[in-house]
Amino acid sequence: MSNARSPRSDYSLQTTVSTCEQPAWNLLFDSKDGFFNLTGFHNYYNYLHDRGSSLNGNYDIFVQKTSTRKAIHVGNSTFHTIDKVQDFLHEDFAQSVKPWVEELLESYRMIVYNGQLDIVVAYPLTLTYLQALQWSGAALYKTAPRYKWQVGHDLAGFTKTVGKLTEVLVRDAGHMVPRDQSKWALDLIYRLTTNKPFH
Known part of the structure; x- marks a missing residue:
């Protein structure tokens, strides 16, 4: 077997090195x-x-x-x-803005929401991020239960709240939650701005 590289492998290596420098x-x-x-x-x-x-x-x-x-x-x-x-x-x-988020969570209410069908900012990735945050409610957040979030008779999603952090999974929505589920997005924003709980 020859150790010589093909022109294709040279191109791929060059492309990979160039890409890594971007x-x-x-x-x-x-x-x-x-x-x-x-x-x-x-x-x-x-x-x-x-x-x-x-x-x-x-x-x-x-x-x-x-x-x-x-x-x-x-x-x-x-x-x-x-x-x-x-x-x-x-x-x-x-x-990363993780240190800023950790500091803000000590004083300000925050909702982090994802559409269930989003690929670019997938819900499991957000959960991993939230689990890694170091703040006063971190230990409690890791074991807190998730609850159903109803809008009228609709199951809009699932939510968990600990301290000033609320995590929301919006059902049947992608990255553009307000476009995909506008009624539920409005309810989410209303709850945030009026300090109304999700369950």
Whole structure:
């Protein structure tokens, strides 16, 4: 067996080395193609939808309506979807804010929620993150029970609250919870802003 490398393996090695030198954000988002190649899915926001869909739904049309423009006081300004802020934050995206979250949990109420069908920020990954937080309620959080969260007669999801931290799993929703389950998302926000418990 020859030890000579094929041109293909040289290319792969070079590509791997180049990729490793990129900022973490670029590596993450270049992996979108890898996700498609492995799964055939264009949409990693909700695993029930293999094709991409507009993240904004009909939002673009809605904000261009005369009545909407008048209500939000934008005059004749042209609406554009621009990723400029996201572009400038690429390298910050992969930086941990865990110490900040731990400090904030000591004084401020926080809800961390995930859609059950989300691939890009999957619920099990969030649970792992929350379990690793070092704060005054950490030990209790690890053993606290989860409860059903009802909105009317609907089982909207499951929730756990310890101290100022509430964790929520939203059923039948992907990454865009307010788009996928708007009624339940509104209830979630209402409970957060009015300090109303989930069970």
